[in-house]
Amino acid sequence: MSFAKEKTFTVRWPWLALALLAVLRLAWLNAYPLNSDEAQHAHVAWGWTQGLRLYRDVFDNHGPLFSGLHSLVLNLIGERADALTWLRLSMQAWFALALFAVWRMGRRLYTPNLAFYAMLIVAFVPRFFLVSGQFRTDDMWMALWLAALAMVVGAPPRAWRWFVAGLLTGAALSVSQKTMVLLGVAAFAGLVVSLARPPGKRAPRARSILCGIAGLLLVPALFALWLAWRGDLGPAWYGLVGYNVGGARKAYALPKLAVFLLLSGVCVRLAYGHVRRVAREVFDWPVFLALQAGLFLFLVWFVWPLITAQDFLPAIPPLVLVLAGAIARLPWLRESAMRRRALGKAVIGLELAALLLTAPPWLDRLAPQRTELAAVLHYTDPGETVMDPKGDAIFRPRPYFPVIESMAMIRLRRGHMADTIAEGMQRERTMLVLRRRLPPASDEFVQRNYLPVSDQPGQAEVWMAGQYLPPGQRTRSVDLALAGEYVLSDGRNLVPASIDGAASDRQWTLGVGRHSIDAATDRALVLVWRRAWERGWRPAALPPPTEEEAGADACQ
Structure with missing residues (x-):
């Protein structure tokens, strides 16, 4: 594309802009909205550090490359409450790769200045800026896909370029199965543009395409061989394919499919007509980028069962780049x-300005998560299970294998997946629970057998094994569902008692079943997990004793 002569950048300005961008990304590290997927991916990466077998010991419905690679980062970080902040920091490498790919494509298709501005505009698109800062597979998936495009878009056709592009796409496929959809849409868009070109125009050689296919298969084949060697192909197939197929259905699927076909048909017709009319000597890469990104967006909007913000990541940069190129060609801009x-x-x-309004960097969105994880690490020891929805405890194993994400919640609600959470918690003696996203039966079990740690922000959903004993009688009975070590407390001090007729004591190892507790007071008490008490937990909900009760206890 030709424009009026542009003033060359000074040496400082581009690097100053990039330095400012890096500072802003660091300023937003804790301000990106918290997504439950982040802890899930961190938990899977932690499983690698513990020698656990992916798909068999730790549930995952994503490719293994992301968690395997970032397990190295998590191993360096160690068990700490602010681990997610450091993991988010590692995402900046994928953000940088994505921007470099945009700049590289823009430089080939347009001009250096336009490429640089388009790259910055892409960087600050609010959805792209915020979602790409979260710790999630989609960041790496998007960056690898854009890097694959940058290898071939606007570049002379070379077999090695297509091989590297295929290699990057295969790596993206080893991160997310959604790459298959991107590949299908890109192949269709490429076919449309190729068919629209005048006869005799140069097309990619078969050798280049074969090299691309070879590169595409390499990384997934290596992972398949690795899983087969470990005997984990069956669990991997379930996690990557079986689990992800079905479960969620698009509301009003047929009307939305009709809209998708209509809009896609219009886009294809416009792209075909434009390529025919312009009749360029080279492949029309801007039309290809716009068509493949546009069709992918329509698929997400109208066909995708569950729409999430991260699904748009690989489509935003190509569309912004092509739109910037189209706007720059307007008469009032072209000459200036x-x-x-x-x-x-x-x-x-x-x-x-939109970023500042949407997610101000001075708001710490990770503070509740850090507080919650700090409580988990404080009250539990390594190796002890914690029941959480999706691996929110990160550094602790779970007593229930599947994660309770959107598709699982649908399956549990419809009865397509068994709710064995309570049985798992009893079997593994799970003394700590993060009480959210639980199906009704399991949530009722938690309310009967656990007590809240605190009503403070960040800890309101942390519950530990224990039961509340209402006032009224000195001899009371409890139905204990969790075997373990317990103490009895009036809220401030330990209370001696006789359990099941044994000698009076202040701590007990109790099994599952009904127990008779004979205490020296008829005030409200709590039977609570001994570890929690020893590490400083005190029940805030128990009313303090009256002066008469305190005096009576003193006389005893």
Whole structure:
């Protein structure tokens, strides 16, 4: 694309802009909205550090490359409450790779200045900026896909380029199965653009395509061989394919499918007509990028069973890049480099304002998560199970194998997946629970057999083994569902008691079943997990004794 002569960047300005971008990414580390997927991915990565077998010992419905690679990062971090902040920091490498890919494509298709501005505009798109900062597989998936595109878009066709592009795409496939959808849409868009070109125009050689296919298969084949060697192909097939197929259905699927087909047909017709009309000597990469990204967005909006913010990541950069190129060709901008720069700066300024309004960097979105994880690490020891929805405890094994994410909640609600959470907690003697996303029967079990740690933010959903004993009688009975070590407390001190007729004591190892407790007081008491008491937990909900009760106890 040709424009009026642009003033060359100074040496400092681009690097200053990139340095500012890096500072802003660091400023937002704790301000990116917290997503439950982040802890799930961190827990899977932790499983690698413990020598656990993926798909067999630790549930995962994603490819193994992301968790395996970031287990190295988690191993360096260690067990700490702010681990998610450090894991988010590691995501900046994928963000940088994605921007480099955008810049590389823009430099080949347009001009250096336009490529740089388009890269910055992509970086500050609010959804892209915020979601790509979370610790999630989609960041790596998106970056690898864009890097694969950057290998071939606008570049001379070379077999080695197609091989590297295939290798990167295969790596993306080893991160997320959604790569298959991207590949299918890209192949269709490439076919449309190729068919629209005038006869005799140069097309990619069969050798290049075969090299691309070879590169595509390499990484997934190595992982398949590794899983087969470990005897884990069966569990991997369930986690990657069996679990992800079904479970969620699109509401009003047929009407939305019709809208998808209609809009896709219009886009294909426009792309085909444009390529025919322009009749370029080279492959029309901007049309290809716009068509493949647009069709993928339509698939997500109208066909995808569950729409999430991260699904849009690989489509935003190509669309922004092509849109920037199209706008720059408008007559009032084409002849003025100054206007183009002014417009680019204005757009970036508006994006920054939207970011500040959407997710102010001075708000710490990870504070509740850190507080919760600190409580988990404080009250439990390594190796002890914690029941959480998706691996939120990160550094502790779970008594229930599947994660309770959106598709699992649908399956549990419909009875397509067994709710064996309570049985698992009893079997593994799970003394700590993060009480959220539990199906009704399991939630009722937790309310009967656990006590809240605190009503403070970040700990309200942390519950530990124990039962409340209402006032009224000195001899009371409890139905204990969790075997373990317990103490009896009035809220401030331990209370001696005789359990099941044995001699009076202050701590007991109790089994599952009904127990008779004969205490020296008829006040409200709690029977609570001994570890929690020894590590400083005190029940805030128990009313303090009255002066008469305190005096009576003193006389005893």
